[in-house]
Amino acid sequence: MTETTDSTLAGLAAQVADACEAGRALTIAGGGSKPFLGEAPPDTNAEKLDITAYRGVVSYDPGELVMTARAGTLLAEIEAALDTEGQRLAFEPPHYGETATLGGTIATGISGPGRPYTGAARDFVLGTKIINGRGEVLRFGGEVMKNVAGYDLSRLMAGAHGTLGVLAEISLKVLPAPRFSRTRVFEFDAATAIERFNAWGLRPWPITAAYWEDGRAYLRLSGAESSVSAAMETLGGETLADDALFWADVREHRRDFFTRGDAPLWRLSVAPATPTLDLHGETALDWGGAQRWLVSDESPESIRAAVAAHGGHASVYRDAAGEPIRPRQHPMPAALRQLSQRLKHSMDPAGILNPGRIDPEF
Amino acid sequence: MSELPAAHAAGAGAPAPENDAKARMRAALTAELPEEIVLHAEEDLRPFECDGLSAYRRLPMLAVLPSTIEQVQAVLRICHAHDTPVVARGAGTGLSGGALPLESGVLLSLAKFNRILDIDTANRRATVQPGVRNLAISQAVDHLGLYYAPDPSSQIACSIGGNVAENSGGVHCLKYGLTTNNIVQIEIVTIEGERLTIGSPALDSPGYDLLALMTGSEGLLGVIVEVVVKLLPKPELAQCALIAFDDVRKAGNAVAEIIKAGIVPAGLEMLDHPAILATEEFVHAGYPTDAAAILLCEIDGTEGEVADDMARVREVVEASGATDIRISRDDVERALFWAGRKAAFPAMGRISPDYYCMDGTIPRRALADVLIGIGELSEQYGQRVANVFHAGDGNLHPLILYDANQPGELENTEAFGGAICRLCLEYGGTITGEHGVGVEKIDQMCVQFPSAELTQFHAVKAAFDAKTLLNPDKAVPTLHRCAEFGAMHVHHGQLPHPELERL
């Protein structure tokens, strides 16, 4: 690490320590590409903790399948470095904009189409260096594949929206890019798609993504050419041309579906084989049925009740014009919420890190 | 591991509790629970005196064997009200003393929670009680063509609750992940006796990823009373290559080269010469006894995939200097190749009165150097060592051979083990890859973590268990303990924990 990066980190830690002392809230600012995720949008009136200057790949050894990079590094830069070695982030993180940083990617914990088959962002976190709410720089986990020394506070950072600590450095497990990929398209209704996706999931086929929209199911197969070809033959369907672009569009919400109409866009997270839900509006299915997108004017209460009946949860991705929906996240049971609040307090006693981003209260 | 004299028995832990404390707790527990599930007589407590790290033994004050979640809630509520510590226990196969009881505490056995509650084929999940044996899950879903991937070598005995508490791994974790990657939901009971659901049937849940935090928390944050595991389709085909080398360095490098070539084997295990000799003598798996090291490399998937990858493995290991490569022709031969690996621990028991199984992880590129370093330490400490381990993950299991009846050998063995931990840390690794810290590695935690990190761990613990009653004095050392231990985390040449007096 060079002098400048060292002093950048020390400066960030000092700013947190000062804010802690003064009890002053901080808004952790990465690339600003995902303000719509989380409970409340980032508070633009609060003091900004800018992590974009703390950037760069710290170490990358393709043979170890591990990369360590600073949180302010652009996600695009990370992916380009991996690509030159034929490797990739197997959780296929959505960027939602060119300014997406690695820190924001892990803090929001979001994953792309491959998630049910190759794992989520949290599954690939091996270690982190964080600044806790007291301004202490702490290191958890490491750069090895298996590590059970101490609580797994690194993985806990994934999806915590920076509220438990400022992500400074992240060590990730990376994987070889698939050697061969093909996507097959089928004409199915939603119920059939759910049924087929999950029936196919019981077979040892190299499925790496399964999406449905407007009467068409899309199934991606990746791996050795021979096994992809064999599976295609058994499954039937038509081959989709330019499928890499198709999956990128699904991942980045660039398909028409996501901008259709004025109703709010909801994300429904359920067990994959959950039957179609009786809700008005338009639905797309990703993750083999486990992540459903719903453009709907139904009341938040009825959407949440429909999903909760199947043990799932619903969050708002995009509001309609007018008052934003609150809360955006699915409310937690009271006891779990109290525990989460105590956990937050243990890492950020003054409650200064991105307050309100994970819960209206903390 | 064979029976040991109670080398560490007496001194460890608090002085024996007053008899009236025991009588009081027994009365409080039996007031709400059936009398026969609250064990108090010495002969009834004896089976709980140690886990797989049998050099450490201690009788609990009382042991309770509940069979319903309500009973677990009652036990914890009562212990909380009486400020009595609780140690949860699954099958007791842990290798770091995590389930070692406390003389002034209650041992909470989950052994009666041994039912598989639900198999959800469409969603590829099973809901099981925590005392269910790891292998029993795969057996119960075998007819559906499914299995539960994490497969610790202890899988015929260890419990799924213990697996979650330790974040256990196994041979197949290289490709399919550890326990933390293969569960979706757990039910826990907090020290206050409250029941919480962590995780969800969906692939994520609102709020913090408490499932990640609970996994590997060694019974310090809550008692796991139900687990929902993911099931995977059984691969169409699996093949295993038995690859011999005349030099440990070449074998270590071959491991790194296989991974570098973009192959993700289903398992990649290594045995060194002493381990080959002992296992071959014991099970006759056909291992080449003149080899310095062998690799077992399993590839699974569709037929085409296996053929492709095996061909690439062959190419890579030939270039790395393999002296012999045999590829299993059928499942019978594959099972034979694995039989040696699976019997390696008991095989050690035949060539040495006792052995101590160490556990640490290092970057794969350091495999050869660390193995050679362990060999040097073996000479220095004057004790034999055999290595049988998860090479693909860089997860070492040096087995130190010793005789507990020789005065001083156990202590020398532990000192040797400590030196191996430090070696792993020097190469950028960790003191434990899968067996946990427990009581065994508690001092080495002082070497791996500076005081600020340890303090943060304690703060997280307090968020779950403010009175420090769940498995106290395990997994995370107090700063005072680290100061006493002396060999601490040294950063930039500064003496660690300067804020503490030297004791």
Ligand SMILES: Cc1cc2nc3c(=O)[nH]c(=O)nc-3n(C[C@H](O)[C@H](O)[C@H](O)COP(=O)(O)OP(=O)(O)OC[C@H]3O[C@@H](n4cnc5c(N)ncnc54)[C@H](O)[C@@H]3O)c2cc1C
């Ligand atoms: C021969 C042998 C081979 C082994 N091979 C492997 C291997 O390949 N990989 C590996 O990872 N491990 C291995 N182990 C170690 C051990 O089997 C694992 O750690 C296992 O997960 C322990 O499960 P258990 O049910 O025996 O737990 P126990 O030993 O009973 O307990 C282990 C820890 O978990 C806590 N605990 C147990 N149940 C619960 C619960 N329900 N709620 C909260 N806390 C709980 C205990 O307090 C303790 O801290 C091996 C052990 C042996 C003896």
